[in-house]
Amino acid sequence: MASSAYVSAARYGKDNVRVLKTDRDAATGVHTVTEMTVSCLLEGDIDVSYTKGDNSVVVATDSIKNTIFITAKQNPVNPPELFAAILGAHFIDTYSHIHAANVKVITHRWTRMTIRGKPHPHSFLRDGQETRNVEARVSRKDGIAITSGIEGLTVLKSTGSAFHGFVRDEFTTLPETWDRILSTDVDASWKWKPFANVQAVRDAVSKFNPAWEEAREITLTRFAEDESASVQNTMYKMCEQILAAVPDTELVIYSLPNKHFFELDLSWHKGIKNTGKDAEVYVPQSNPNGLIKCEVARGSPPNRGSHL
Numbered sequence: 001m002a003s004s005a006y007v008s009a010a011r012y013g014k015d016n017v018r019v020l021k022t023d024r025d026a027a028t029g030v031h032t033v034t035e036m037t038v039s040c041l042l043e044g045d046i047d048v049s050y051t052k053g054d055n056s057v058v059v060a061t062d063s064i065k066n067t068i069f070i071t072a073k074q075n076p077v078n079p080p081e082l083f084a085a086i087l088g089a090h091f092i093d094t095y096s097h098i099h100a101a102n103v104k105v106i107t108h109r110w111t112r113m114t115i116r117g118k119p120h121p122h123s124f125l126r127d128g129q130e131t132r133n134v135e136a137r138v139s140r141k142d143g144i145a146i147t148s149g150i151e152g153l154t155v156l157k158s159t160g161s162a163f164h165g166f167v168r169d170e171f172t173t174l175p176e177t178w179d180r181i182l183s184t185d186v187d188a189s190w191k192w193k194p195f196a197n198v199q200a201v202r203d204a205v206s207k208f209n210p211a212w213e214e215a216r217e218i219t220l221t222r223f224a225e226d227e228s229a230s231v232q233n234t235m236y237k238m239c240e241q242i243l244a245a246v247p248d249t250e251l252v253i254y255s256l257p258n259k260h261f262f263e264l265d266l267s268w269h270k271g272i273k274n275t276g277k278d279a280e281v282y283v284p285q286s287n288p289n290g291l292i293k294c295e296v297a298r299g300s301p302p303n304r305g306s307h308l
């Protein structure tokens with residue numbers, strides 16, 4: 001069929017590759033475990049596989065999966081930023097027609113158990129759905145772009161949050177409040193200044209874990225201590241503080257659902273007081289939810305551009 005269409009963008013690879021790596025310290029008998037879910041999508045001179053059915057340019061997604069396991073065996077998987085960079089670089093170094101690899105590594109929590117008051121050498125627990133995420137785009141032309149983040153960190157505060165002064169018109173029913181429950185699932189990420197190559201990532205290796213710790217600590221401390229005027233204002237303060245604390249970042253991004261807890265009028269039952277200052281029993285809402293996003297960059301406007 002004659003066609004005036006063309007492939008304007010393409011990437012392919014393996015998604016949801018689950019990997020667990022153990023590290024066993026022979027001297028101390030202390031083990032650590034790292035469980036990851038990895039995605040690796042390739043780009044390059046691959047259009048003929050789509051347009052002509054020519055598979056000679058296709059590194060099979062099964063081979064990509066195998067490469068993820070072998071790379072995990074032969075290299076450190078911590079910090080995940082380095083692992084993602086090494087994995088992505090393998091593909092552009094090995095296949096001349098592959099020009100970029102987009103790697104995402106989701107690291108799941110396995111926190112060491114404390115047993116009889118002591119850290120246990122080889123037992124761990126899943127203390128929450130929070131993950132540490134890394135996205136690395138390793139490209140022949142542009143080097144390595146890395147974004148690190150936290151996802152699924154669920155938090156709630158029972159006071160210290162207000163929301164008033166918003167637009168009131170014929171569409172408004174929400175009352176203003178000076179004291180409400182605030183809850184969200186934190187999705188925060190920070191984009192590093194570009195790295196030229198894997199060696200540059202290796203040179204920065206000591207920065208990744210402290211940045212994650214700082215970002216997590218800032219998120220929790222700000223959330224707890226801020227007298228919040230809104231989700232928007234609280235998240236902006238978090239972004240500003242992370243930019244200040246981690247100098248090698250160029251951008252911080254938050255995406256926060258506003259998980260609503262409705263007050264419940266129980267006055268119909270014997271005049272029970274359960275609203276305003278008497279509110280104790282609330283109704284958690286699963287949907288709909290607010291969704292508030294922002295990206296904060298260094299310097300001053302007009303450098304606006306969106307990664308949201």
Ligand SMILES: O=c1[nH]c(=O)c2[nH]c(=O)[nH]c2[nH]1
Binds near residue numbers: 163174290
């Ligand atoms: O922090 C908030 N920001 C909003 O934009 C908003 N909108 C809303 O209904 N409640 C809230 N809360």
